[in-house]
Amino acid sequence: MDPFFLENTSENVIKNSVIDALAQCSEAYDSKIGNMYTKFICEKAFDILENGVMNNNYELISYGSLLSGIGFGNCSTTLGHALSYVFSNEGISHGHALAFTTTVAHQFNNSIFYDRFVRIIKKLNFKKITLSQDLTQASELIMTDRKHLDNNPKDVTGKDIVNLLKKIIENNTFD
Ligand SMILES: [Zn+2]
Numbered sequence: 001m002d003p004f005f006l007e008n009t010s011e012n013v014i015k016n017s018v019i020d021a022l023a024q025c026s027e028a029y030d031s032k033i034g035n036m037y038t039k040f041i042c043e044k045a046f047d048i049l050e051n052g053v054m055n056n057n058y059e060l061i062s063y064g065s066l067l068s069g070i071g072f073g074n075c076s077t078t079l080g081h082a083l084s085y086v087f088s089n090e091g092i093s094h095g096h097a098l099a100f101t102t103t104v105a106h107q108f109n110n111s112i113f114y115d116r117f118v119r120i121i122k123k124l125n126f127k128k129i130t131l132s133q134d135l136t137q138a139s140e141l142i143m144t145d146r147k148h149l150d151n152n153p154k155d156v157t158g159k160d161i162v163n164l165l166k167k168i169i170e171n172n173t174f175d
Contacts, residue, residue: 014058014061015095015124015126016093016094016095016096017065017095018049018052018053018061018065018095018124019095019096019098019099019102019120019121019124019126020094020095020098021045021049021061021064021065021068021069022046022049022050022053022068022102022117022120023077023080023081023095023098023102024068024069024071024072024077025041025042025043025045025046025049025064025067025068025071025072026042026046026102026106026111026113026117027072027077027078027079027080027081027102027105027106028042028068028071028072028075028076028077028078029042029043029046029071029111029112029113030078030109030111030152030153031072031075031076031077031078031151031152031153032150032151032152032153033075033076033151034075035075037074038071038072038074038075041067041070041071041074042068042071042072042075044067044071045064045065045067045068045070045071046064046068046113046116047064048060048063048064048067049061049064049065049068050064050116050120051064052064053120053123053124054120054123075151076147076148076151077148077151078105078109078148078149078151078152078153079101079105079108079109079148079149079152079154079156080098080101080102080103080104080105080106081098081101081102081148082105082142082145082148082149082152082156083097083101083104083105083142083161083164083165083168084097084098084101084102085097085142085145086131086133086138086141086142086165087100087101087129087131090131090132090133092129096126096127096129097129099121099124099126100121100126100128100129100168100173101164101168102117103117103118103121103173103174104164104167104168104173105152105164108154108156108160108164109152109153109154118174121174122174128171129168129169130169131165131168131169135162135165135166136158136162138161138165139158139159139161139162139165140158142161143158143161
């Protein structure tokens, strides 16, 4: 938790880990197994992380990441994380995948964090991501991830997942 350490970490590593922290707390905020305490901590974590990214403040990013860990550790992440692993399986880093998968998941779920999440993703300027495997196959694999999907605030079908993946790879993530 030493912000001095972060100053010596490459910008890409920071970008990826801060997106993971932002995805964790904002997905967990909506988790079905959350409660008023996890919601409170997750929202605080998001506020602090957002402030840290927008103002390039590493101390706030460290503190926000710690709070995010406590918040999501007591409930769970949801659809954004469930969608991310098929991209990671093809070599895209966890945070990079979440920049897109959590964005479309927040839109699908009508998350209160959607607009703010998009604003941060745009500031960090992530390269577009693609998927080489067949989308139906990918969605079948994602549908087996009950741990994340069962805690999602909205029911998700295989067809929904195909549509969300399409949105990402056809570069319509921010529409
Ligand atoms: Zn994660």
